Structures are given as C-alpha cells and as structure tokens.
Amino acid sequence: MKRAVAARVAWALAVIAALVFALTPLVWMVLTSLKSNREITQDGTLLPGALTSANYISLFSGREFGAYLTNSVIVTAVSVAIALILGTQAAYALARFNLWAGMHRYVGFSLLMVRLLPPIAIIVPIFLVMQRLGLLNTRLSLIIVYATFNVTIVVWMMESFFREIPIDLEEAAMVDGDTRFTAFRRIVLPLAAPGLVATGIFAVITTYNEFLFALVLTSTPAAETMPIGAATLIGRINVDWGAMSAAGVIGALPIVVFSIFVQKHLVRGLTMGAIK
Amino acid sequence: MALAMTPSRAARTLRGSGLDRVLPYLMLGPTLFLVLGVVVYPLIDGLRTSTGFFRYGSLVRSVGLDNYAQAFRDPAFIEALLTTARFVVLAVTIETVLGLALALLCAREARFIRRIRATLIVPMIVTPVVVGIVFRLIYASDVGLLASIARAVGLDPPQILSTGTGAFWGLVFLDVWEWTPLLFLILLAGIQSMPVEPFEAARVDGAGAWRTFVDHTLPMLRPTILVAVTLRAIDALTTFDQVYVLTRGGPGTSTQLISIYGYQTFFQFQQTGYAAAMLFMVALVVLVAAGFAVGLMRRRGA
Secondary structure (H helix, E strand, O other): HHHOOOOOHHHOOOOHHHHHHHHHHHHHHHHOOOOOHHHHHHHOOOOOOOOOHHHHHHHOOOOOOHHHHHHHHHHHHHHHHHHHHHHHHHHHHHHOOHHHHHHHHHHHHHHHHHHOOHHHHHHHHHHHHHHHHHOOOOHHHHHHHHHHHHHHHHHHHHHHHHHOOHHHHHHHHHHOOOOOOHHHHHHHHHHHHHHHHHHHHHHHHHHOOOOOHHHHOOOOOOOOOHHHHHHOOOOOOOOOOOHHHHHHHHHOOOOOOOHHOHHHHHHHHHHHHHHO | HHHHHHHHHHHHHOOOEEEEEEEOHHHHHHHHHHHHHHHHHHHHHHHHHOOOEEEEEEEEEEEEOHHHHHHOOOHHHHHHHHHHHHHHHHHHHHHHHHHHHHHHOOOOOOOOOOHHHHHOOOHHHOOHHHHHHHHHHHEEEEOHHHHHHHOOOOOOOOHHHHHOOHHHHHHHHHHHHHHHHHHHHHHHHHHOOOOOHHHHHHHHOOOOOOHHHHHHHHHHHHHHEEEHHHHHHHHHHHOOOOHHOOOOOOOOOOOOOHHHHHHHHOOOOOOOOHHHHHHHHHHHHHHHHHHHHHHHHHHHOO
C-alpha cells in the first residue's frame, strides 16, 4: 500500500516537473512584457514590481500590429478555406473513382511528398516567380502559396477518411433519388466531419505560424503577417526588451486562443497532422 | 460503360450517370492546377536558375553544373552541413528519449490527464518566431531569466548567446523544448493503440516495470518510434525561424544551419544561382528521407 502511494506521488511530481518545464519559458515572456523597461534592464527583478501595459500599447500605436493581425487572419482563413474546399473534392475523387492511368493510386502519395518538401528548398524559385508576376508584397501571394501547401495535407488526410466510409451508404442514397452531390453532402460529409475538423485545425496552426514565405514574399505592413511583425522588433544593437516580449505574447496569442477554443479536437488534429 | 459494370470495378467505384466520367477530373483539377503552378513549375524554373550565373538579379550566362560543384568547394557550405547534422542528431535524440518518457508517463488514465496532455503540447503550438523571442528572453546575458536567477543566488550570469558552444547548445535546448511535445504526441498515440494482452500476461508472470518496457513496450513501439524520428528529423533539417530570431547563425558561424546559409546566400550575397543549387541539394536529401518515412508508414499501414 505504501509503495502504491509512493509511486503515485512520484508520478505526480514527474508530471508537475514536465508542466513547469513546458510553461516556465512562456510565463517568463508574459512577466517581462508586463514590466517597465527600467525594471527589465536595471532592476532585473524576477516578478514585476508594478504592472504596466505600456509595452502593449506601443505595439498598436506607432507600430503596425493591427495590420499584422488583420493580414494574418485574412491570409490564414482564406487559404485554409480554399484548401478545405478544393482538397475535399480532390480527395473524394481519388477515394471513389478509378482514374485515368491509375492516378487514384499515386496522386495522394505525390501530394504528400509535396507537403514534406521544406519551404526553404523552393523559396528562391517561388520568390522569382512572384516577382515576375508582380505579386510581391501582396496578401494574395501568401494566400496562393499557403492554399497550395494546405491542399496537399487536406487531400492526404481526407482521402483515407473517405475510404473508410462504406460506399453502400452513398449508393443507397442515390438509389433513393439523391444526386451524387446531395449524397455527398447528406451522407459522406457528416461522416467525414471529424476528419475535416482535425485537418482544419492542423492547417490553421501551421499557416498562422508560417514565417519563411512571409519573410521573403512580403516587405511592408500592407501584407506582412504576425510572425514577421514579431520578428521586426528584434533589433540588432538596441533591443527594446519590453516591446519585444509584448510582441511575442501578442504574436502567439491568436493561435493559443484558437487552440484553447478547439481544445477538444486539438490533440487528435495535431497527431493526425503529424503522422498521416 | 460495359467495362464499368465488371464486378471488380463496380466493387470499388460508384455507379452513376455519364457525368461520372468527367466529374472526378473536375474535382481534382483545381488542386492539381495549384500544385503544378506553385510547386512543380517553380521547381523546374528553379532547376534552370540553379544552372545560371546571375548579376544584380538577372541571368548573365548558363554555367551548367558549376553551382553544384561550387558547393563542395565551399567550406562554409560544408560547415553548415556539419553543423546542421550535429544539431539534428543531438536535438532529435534528446527529444525522442524525453518524448518517450513523457508518453509513458501520460499514457495512464488519471484525473485531469486530458488537460495535462493538452498543456504539455503548448510549446509546439506557439509560433516558432515567438519561441525564438522566448529563448532570447531566457538566454540574454543582461535581462534574461537565467541571468536573473544567477544574480538572485549570487552567481555570475551565464554567457550563452555570446559564445559559439553556448549558442549551439542553446539552440539545441530551444528545439528540445519546442518539439519534444511532437514526439510525445506520436508515441502516446502509439502506446495507446497497443494491445493489452501482452502487458496483462507480463504482470501475471510477475515481470517488473523495466522488464515489461524492454520486452514488450519497446519492440511494439519500434515502428512508431522510427516514423516519429524520421518525420521530426526531416523538419529539423531545415530549421530556420528560431535561428533567424535567436542568433542569425552566429556568433561566427556556430549556429549557421544550412537553411540560414542558403537564405543569406540568396538574400544578402545575391548569389541567386548558387543559392538555388544549394537548396536543391537540401531538398533532395529531405525528399529521400521523406520517401523513406512514407514507405515506413505505408508498410505499417498507418
């Protein structure tokens, strides 16, 4: 009995240690963002003596964090929506039809390879193409690129979901007079909804967080996204520590709030995104 | 149409009207169009770029494979490759060990266990650029967390970002903090999908926790570990955001990973052709690793 209690205490301590390890760095950033610059650089306190919102105010007046936030929300929402709409259709086509030259067997797999291709590997040609098209520093350029990378993951994940749905259900509906489209909407889509949700969550997180394409393709607050905005506050010589930590908090806040909002599906979405 | 009615086809596909002959291509079209336009075309265009010599951003002449040959004579490229390899091996190894430990810890049912799992994966959700900022705030020798703690207990603040070894290990530690949750998640899913019987049998036999782990858990988990490690390594190979914020590759070249070097070659040194060639070679390595990973997943049936 004693041993069981000791084991439980040891387990709890290990879990607490892991939680502290995961959260301390973030807590430190939040604490720093609430201190005055005097306190950060001269007093070097651990906990803020007097709370200040000056660092946050400076992000929105004088700096362009409102614009970064707008750009991020638009670019993420539009590109994920496009990817979900197009990718679901494509996945359905691959899962339900025999296609020319056996395409239904290898297209999904090829798209997965595209997703695994690192952005840095094609950043130079994509920059040159966007330059030629006159799309540099537009939200459209980011939407196009993100929609493409997102659509590959949507197809890959949704294809396996559709394959698991028995074909008889649709056939029965179509015998009863549904068109293929209404059968898809009434029967298939609701059954595949959990997969769609998980895929969407994964896509939103990776898209919002993306940095390299945004760094290369945008150059002013007209199109720059939140991660770029947060990175611009990192001075080379003089660092405004308070503003930088506030920028970090504001930069990560939308995606953390989103994650809390979809908490129930989060672990599944991230796990599937990683291994599917 | 007669062919479409043969049993083998009908078993897999839906029967429908003649529209079904074009419908799947209409559904697939936009996706393929995007991928061809945004990935395949730039790739081909980039191949051409990688065989050219550029000045002020415009092509001067074609140089064949010289840009590729140049990489192997470029000590900075070789050094960046070695730094990247060291970084990947160290970070992924530590992440795997810690991730496995965490997964074993959290595989059981307990109060708040879902909340605990969700909290443990927060680091991998936080924007990578912000993770870079977070660790600047920890390592900074004047205002950083470590410096503040050191001062509070009367020690000299540690010099992390100003020395080569310190910055390199600082980057490894950052990666471990950010991505151990990914290994944790994948391995947790693996553990939860394992059959219960072998473990019950082991308990009946009176096997200890460690024996059970070595004899049952580890062998059954091996394919999952292999997939997780490969996927993480693919991503780690092209780590960019965090380095860009934390050190920009410095001090000196101590944290100059291959992606940072490729980026600088293009955007700072304006060597368009050489940068394209260099990054293509990186892409090739990644795609071979990716093919390996996908092969593993298919064999496992995941």
